[in-house]
Amino acid sequence: MAFDRWFNRNLNKIWGFVEDRAGIPKWALRPQPAFTFKPSYWTGAFVANAFLTQVVTGLLLLLYYQPSVNPTLTSCGQALGTLSVSPGAWCSTYYIIHTVPMGNLLLSTHLYGAYAMIFLAFVHFFRGFYLGVYKKPREFSWMVGTLLLLATLGMGFTGYLLPYTTLSYDATNVGIVLALRLPTLGPLTAPFLLGDGTAQGLLSRMFGLHVLVIPLAIGALLYAHIALFESHGIAPPATSDPLQRPRYTEADDKKHVPFWPHIFFYITKWALLYLGLLFGIAALWPWQLPTYVGNTAAPTPVIEPDWYFLWLFKLVDFYGVTPVIAVGATTALALFILFLPFLDRSPRRHPRDRPVLVIIGNSLIGFFLVMTVWGGLTPGVQILPASVAETLGPILATNLVVVPLFYLRYRASYRRRLLQRGGQYRLPGAYPVAARTVAPAPSASPAARAAEGVPRDG
Numbered sequence: 001m002a003f004d005r006w007f008n009r010n011l012n013k014i015w016g017f018v019e020d021r022a023g024i025p026k027w028a029l030r031p032q033p034a035f036t037f038k039p040s041y042w043t044g045a046f047v048a049n050a051f052l053t054q055v056v057t058g059l060l061l062l063l064y065y066q067p068s069v070n071p072t073l074t075s076c077g078q079a080l081g082t083l084s085v086s087p088g089a090w091c092s093t094y095y096i097i098h099t100v101p102m103g104n105l106l107l108s109t110h111l112y113g114a115y116a117m118i119f120l121a122f123v124h125f126f127r128g129f130y131l132g133v134y135k136k137p138r139e140f141s142w143m144v145g146t147l148l149l150l151a152t153l154g155m156g157f158t159g160y161l162l163p164y165t166t167l168s169y170d171a172t173n174v175g176i177v178l179a180l181r182l183p184t185l186g187p188l189t190a191p192f193l194l195g196d197g198t199a200q201g202l203l204s205r206m207f208g209l210h211v212l213v214i215p216l217a218i219g220a221l222l223y224a225h226i227a228l229f230e231s232h233g234i235a236p237p238a239t240s241d242p243l244q245r246p247r248y249t250e251a252d253d254k255k256h257v258p259f260w261p262h263i264f265f266y267i268t269k270w271a272l273l274y275l276g277l278l279f280g281i282a283a284l285w286p287w288q289l290p291t292y293v294g295n296t297a298a299p300t301p302v303i304e305p306d307w308y309f310l311w312l313f314k315l316v317d318f319y320g321v322t323p324v325i326a327v328g329a330t331t332a333l334a335l336f337i338l339f340l341p342f343l344d345r346s347p348r349r350h351p352r353d354r355p356v357l358v359i360i361g362n363s364l365i366g367f368f369l370v371m372t373v374w375g376g377l378t379p380g381v382q383i384l385p386a387s388v389a390e391t392l393g394p395i396l397a398t399n400l401v402v403v404p405l406f407y408l409r410y411r412a413s414y415r416r417r418l419l420q421r422g423g424q425y426r427l428p429g430a431y432p433v434a435a436r437t438v439a440p441a442p443s444a445s446p447a448a449r450a451a452e453g454v455p456r457d458g
């Protein structure tokens with residue numbers, strides 16, 4: 001016990017010293033409101049943690065990886081016990097798996113870590129989408145976030161080629177053909193992606209983008225993203241309360257929890273759980289390296305990308321969908337997401353009050369899930385319009401029926417509950433503008449809010 005006290009006292013002193021000299025509370029690691037101690041408020045931090053893990057495992061892989069398409073007689077030859085004629089990139093990957101101590105664990109952790117980061121970025125995105133966190137004053141946070149999502153997918157795309165397997169080479173080429181169809185941007189970016197048009201030119205560019213250009217862009221975007229987050233404070237729980245204040249910064253609310261030790265240990269707990277799971281999965285199911293580019297003895301594999309691009313590959317299989325249409329639709333979707341804060345201007349944030357956005361969100365999730373499974377089961381198989389309507393139609397139809405029913409049902413019961421409590425009810429969009437400007441901000445605590453007649457429905 002005495003040791004505990006001594007330990008905590010000194011740790012606090014050290015942290016206080018660092019915090020004071022670095023001026024940390026002014027620009028990062030700020031105290032947060034107590035209501036944020038739920039995983040759903042930390043989805044962005046989970047993505048950031050996954051990114052840091054990728055940086056560390058990636059730097060370790062960089063010690064051994066050789067971005068060359070030329071046959072190498074060194075690393076892989078030693079591992080195989082023969083003089084290898086496989087490309088250097090594949091060979092060094094083979095060497096990492098078979099010779100470097102714990103290399104297989106390292107490589108598999110990096111690969112599954114990439115899957116986890118992409119998955120978590122989508123979770124973070126959809127949470128924000130459903131809970132309307134992009135609304136005033138967080139429009140820029142959302143736009144920077146969209147760029148982060150695109151950059152994260154770019155990391156996946158550029159990393160796929162690096163082991164230089166037949167599968168990754170063919171799929172990357174299909175992806176590049178698609179990307180180059182992008183009007184104006186495609187021809188402009190072609191020289192950057194393809195270089196001199198040789199296989200080495202492509203590998204070098206993918207390598208440069210993967211290990212330097214995109215990670216630096218992610219670092220810079222993340223800095224802006226977190227700075228914006230710190231300046232606006234976390235978005236309060238979504239509610240139908242028209243008087244809810246949009247900011248929850250320290251200036252508005254003194255009851256914030258300090259970073260040290262509370263937030264630090266809360267985040268560390270989740271980070272350790274993440275690492276434990278990742279290492280466990282990587283150790284139990286290590287990645288198997290497919291054969292190298294140019295191995296004529298091996299059977300030709302079916303061309304398919306990693307799971308997060310399967311939906312796009314499947315889209316091109318639809319009858320009548322040309323690469324231009326597929327890329328055009330994807331660009332339109334990305335632009336819709338980027339400018340969503342300016343398309344959806346209503347101040348309503350609770351999903352209960354935003355049936356149209358819920359229909360769009362559910363349909364997008366359904367579309368991605370079905371297309372991913374479809375792409376995995378039938379890669380390269382052409383799909384006729386009737387089959388598309390049969391498979392994707394029910395997702396949209398169910399949403400168009402079920403969401404409005406829920407909306408009407410909940411609107412009615414919510415109205416009843418509010419009236420019972422003596423509160424007010426207003427239809428979405430009908431805000432009491434005068435009341436909003438004169439009424440004091442509702443209290444933070446649920447008990448005080450209930451006493452004021454403000455619904456506790458976050």
Ligand code: HEM
Binds near residue numbers: 128149222
């Ligand atoms: C590499 C990807 C990303 C990283 C590392 C990241 C990181 C973060 C972090 C650390 C926060 C602070 C709150 C929290 O921990 O949840 C945050 C908040 C936020 N992020 Fe992201 N983010 C990423 C992608 C995105 C995407 C794709 C979007 C949406 C298009 C987005 C939109 C937002 C918004 C609006 C906030 C403020 C949320 C609030 O106040 O509740 N982010 N992000």
